[in-house]
Amino acid sequence: MTDLAHYITDYGYWALFIGCLAEGETITILGGIAAHEGLLHLPWVMAVVALGGTLGDQLLYFAGRRFGGRAIARLKSQRQRINRAKRLIARHPMLFVIGVRFMYGFRIIGPVLIGASRLPPSRFVPLNILGALLWSAIFVLLGYFGGQALERVINGVHNKLFAVLVLAAVIAALWLARRWRRQR
Numbered sequence: 001m002t003d004l005a006h007y008i009t010d011y012g013y014w015a016l017f018i019g020c021l022a023e024g025e026t027i028t029i030l031g032g033i034a035a036h037e038g039l040l041h042l043p044w045v046m047a048v049v050a051l052g053g054t055l056g057d058q059l060l061y062f063a064g065r066r067f068g069g070r071a072i073a074r075l076k077s078q079r080q081r082i083n084r085a086k087r088l089i090a091r092h093p094m095l096f097v098i099g100v101r102f103m104y105g106f107r108i109i110g111p112v113l114i115g116a117s118r119l120p121p122s123r124f125v126p127l128n129i130l131g132a133l134l135w136s137a138i139f140v141l142l143g144y145f146g147g148q149a150l151e152r153v154i155n156g157v158h159n160k161l162f163a164v165l166v167l168a169a170v171i172a173a174l175w176l177a178r179r180w181r182r183q184r
Contacts, residue, residue, distance in 0.1 A: 004165075008039045013048050016040075020052030021059075023107055025139055026171050032143020033167055042144060050129075050136035053101065057111040057128050064115020072116055081105065082113065089117045097127035101135045105182065 012034055019027030028049050035042040064071075072082055085106060088096045097119070100110035114124060147167065 005039055008034050012040045013044060016045060016048045017052040020049050021056035024049070024053060024056075026175050028136065028139040029143035029146065029171060030168055032140040032145075033147035034143075035140070036144045036147035042140070046136045046140045049140055050132045053132040053135055054129055057101070057132065058125070060108065060111035061115040061121075061124055061128070064112035065118070066115075068112050068116025071112060075109075078109070082109070085110065085113045086117065089114055089119065093117075093119050093123065094127055097124055098131040098134065101131055
């Protein structure tokens, strides 16, 4: 087993958990690829991703309940997006909580806004868990089956980790481009 494969096998679940506390789409897809390659177990990848995503959003939600008003007031450049999110939370709180992790630009600020909106924890927690389970299943399976498709494309390659590294580089480039575009 190569050194990289050894590290993925030994620390992959921890990396997934920590990576999913905040954002996580890239690490989640990579977890699916690692499961496809046999380095991690698919059910455990999905469970760890869902747990990390749930916990991260729970922390942001409770921070929003405690400090949300003050923090949101400082985001003057995001006022239009924040007002749009507040309207969505008021009209469709259940759909917003479940779908916030799928909305571009709302992955981190969304749970803070939900907490600041005073949506009760008794409504947020189960919806957040459901959203995290859906998010986990979709992105992990995307990586799992994407890894399978990539393996077919790179048919002659004997080192399966090469496929993981190529896909990781592509995902990292897309993620960096998205970050750069968001900052502009």
